[in-house]
Amino acid sequence: MKQVRLGVIGIGAQGGTYAGFIAEGKVKNMVLGAICDTDPEKKAMCAEKYPDVPFYDNYIDMLESGNVDAVVTTVPHYLHPEMGIEALKRDIHALLEKPAGVYTKQVKEINEFAATKPELTFAIFFNQRTNPLYQKVKEIVDNGEIGPIRRTNWMITNWWRPQAYYNQSDWRATWSGEGGGVLVNQAPHQIDLLQWICGMPKKVYSNVKYGFQRDIVVEDEVTTILDYGNGATGVFITCTHDVIGTDRFEILGDKGKIVVDDSKKITVKRLKKSENEMNAEMSWADAMKIFMGADLGEIYEEEVIEFQSVWGQQHISVLENFAANILDGTPLIAPGSDGIHGVGLANAIHLSSWLGKEVELPVDEELYFAELNKKIEAEKKETVTQ
């Protein structure tokens, strides 16, 4: 194989974007193998836009057509795992759109199945992992430059979505259609980056507001305390009603601090001596000078690194990395099996708010699934009685 023939399952906003990149030759070693969608209007659109690309209205037919080596699942979140499994079953490589699924029980199924097919490429579309800024943050943390982590804090409230967004279609922002709100649709990128860079917490407590500022049943406001089990704590905040959104990510370690502003600027303060050493060695008199406002420049070195984001480049990078893994075993930026972490964290955040208490991770998958189904049932009754 010299080029990967990609099948796009679902040619909506995301699928259409990816198909466009590939058709325009922007994705190295990847060509459009086929397109699948259940919507007749999409079929007509594709006949005009991609006349040479086979079109299917059933993804199983596409998987069995011999026209595709791999697929991307740009379909509603609930469908990612089952479509991924069907592809892998037929020895078709699978790139899942994020999130990997809505609940860990289903994501575990695809992870377990994929583990039986190690020769196939199974990846997930965490395009933010290709963002040089977050790669740099991960590198600084992984290198131990700020030491073991003491606290994480991400306030990412710039996922503004007005009511008109939610009113686009009936499945949006419902338990049965999406399985959640900002945690499932908008924030999975940051949830993944947080765990990718800082590790998974052991416990989560959340205060989640459902339909706080929007006429929706799912969450539009999330405040969470993370406990890493070793004394370290974290806070994760997101929402869809802050039109002047904040994006500020701070990581404190024994040896320094990283602050990321607006996903554009990293400020790293590296302590000359670790805080542990300063704590052990410093006299009360010297300490006084510091907290009375002495020049802190003497205790750390500051580095500021600025980045420019190029829209679309991240998605192309994920597609190219997926193709490269298939073709020559280049390591994946986001292995498919990583998808479960973000889903588990989002599930734990929901579950904590539903139970009104701190919950442990990995989340109790049966309990979450049962509670989610209660929400879906209640939503159905509500819809019927309206």
Place this chain on the structure above:
Amino acid sequence: MKQVRLGVIGIGAQGGTYAGFIAEGKVKNMVLGAICDTDPEKKAMCAEKYPDVPFYDNYIDMLESGNVDAVVTTVPHYLHPEMGIEALKRDIHALLEKPAGVYTKQVKEINEFAATKPELTFAIFFNQRTNPLYQKVKEIVDNGEIGPIRRTNWMITNWWRPQAYYNQSDWRATWSGEGGGVLVNQAPHQIDLLQWICGMPKKVYSNVKYGFQRDIVVEDEVTTILDYGNGATGVFITCTHDVIGTDRFEILGDKGKIVVDDSKKITVKRLKKSENEMNAEMSWADAMKIFMGADLGEIYEEEVIEFQSVWGQQHISVLENFAANILDGTPLIAPGSDGIHGVGLANAIHLSSWLGKEVELPVDEELYFAELNKKIEAEKKETVTQ
């Protein structure tokens, strides 16, 4: 009375500073009436430094001496309420050092007693309320310039204290001596400002680490979720082990956002239309433009206000305001009865972490007192067995 004769109870670091300001004539309409301390070394020091000021080793004697019209209680936190009550009983005006006490049960006692003596001035030393920056923030919020509050977020981790600080004396950072750590000693200013500006939450959930990075039994790391009961939430974070401390206070409202950095700079973003109106009126297409990165400058106006802090001026302002209230009824910046809010919030944060669940406010004063006493008892046993 033309000048208020102040009695300083406890001539340690704070009491000594206040006495110095008054002796140097920096405090309008206030003179040093007397000084009290139980430490003979302090008596010798005062004999030299303030030879004309009567000295007492018993504060009741000072209260009954006829030398003072008012007192300030710069003594360990547990003693503030009882000394305040003894002063008021003798028709002596009382200025309590912060915090008003360690637990609300005792603070309620002085509040109730003070209410029976409305002719007397009862105030608390919240010097940060005289900070023009926080007065401005409060004014913006009170004027409704950012609308009803949706979220508050204060990370105030620049209360760095090394082990040497805690090792200064046996009572520091103990349950019996201080009744807590950063919540009781360092952060009461911010806890008061937070409730002064944004109101009291109805519920609190906290994750508190006791002796996380210091060899102490009380808290050196606090992460708290506040629930205001109307959908609005908040986060309060503080600690004593972050030598590159962060001080960032954000308030989001329906009509805008305030961000305070380092207690020096206010950035106010006032929306031209409230978020509620934007949400109701904006089409999906227009909204897309905004979250694809359109110029947000068009939807809000930004004002940046910078402040310079003058060390000591705040304390002088509190003393002057106290004197002015006594002399001519000038409204108090911080009435004594306000002290209970911060104590209640700190108590709720402790209690939530002890019980492992969200707790309601006002805090259950008997339950808190019982749990605090358990800590004190456990600490005593620990000390005996060591």
